Amino acid sequence: MTSITYTPRAGSVAYRVIDFLLRNPGEYLTRADIAFKFECSGSSLEMLLGDAMRSSLLERGRNEDGEAIWKLGARRIVLERTEVAPAAPVVVLPQGVAVDPLAIKVRKGVRLKTPEEQLEEKFDALFGSFEVGDSAEFDESWHAAMLVHLKRFRRGQKGVKFVFMPTEPGKIGMERRA
Incomplete structure (x- = not known):
């Protein structure tokens, strides 16, 4: 018997579902949960999660209400964390302004008010x-x-x-x- 060595692509629905379940041990997700949390069509989950189920990363079952659920399967993997580094702040340098010193009027004895x-x-x-x-x-x-x-x-x-x-x-x- 050959084993499937499937690893979900980072950012895919399967990756995000597995990541969520790894971070929340003992949890499961319903069709509606997955569609809402991961912004995908609930009717296409069998296709989106099929490879993950065939490779035993995910397992489909039913909850006490008879709804289809997905939970972690028997096979465990370590997902690569692809953290996006925050962009460096953009420093906008002021444009040089030509100042005419003769245009500045001095007001003798007049102080500025707060x-x-x-x-x-x-x-x-x-x-x-x-x-x-x-x-x-x-x-x-x-x-x-x-x-x-x-x-x-x-x-x-x-x-x-x-x-x-x-x-x-x-x-x-x-x-x-x-």
Whole structure:
């Protein structure tokens, strides 16, 4: 009697089924499992797994529900692991830009402001634009952040008073009272 020395091709359905079963001892796969996990037609499994079954790498049987199942057969092999090395990151070098030093204007005594300082200036301008009796409406989720900025603004502006109240679902109104 001759033995078949079949070894599944890496990446084939048979290879992936055997690999899964070797990594999960005691497990079996139904027709639906194989079709789903390995993206193949469940109706062609006999053809796809035929050589693996004939060489005793896989064995077909039935589960308690009578479904066809595949499990490891009597013959064991060590599958070659073909790990794909990750591609080296591509470094994009910036293109050289011609800089005209005469186009850069120097602003004497003007320091740059941080993004936080720029935001504070914008809120100061907003709150400073309110006169007594003016109001605005905004999203309810902004309320806590608005309070933080308003408290900071009021420290520098004595006697300024704003009130907040719900206006409609999801909205808050803000009115300057003093």
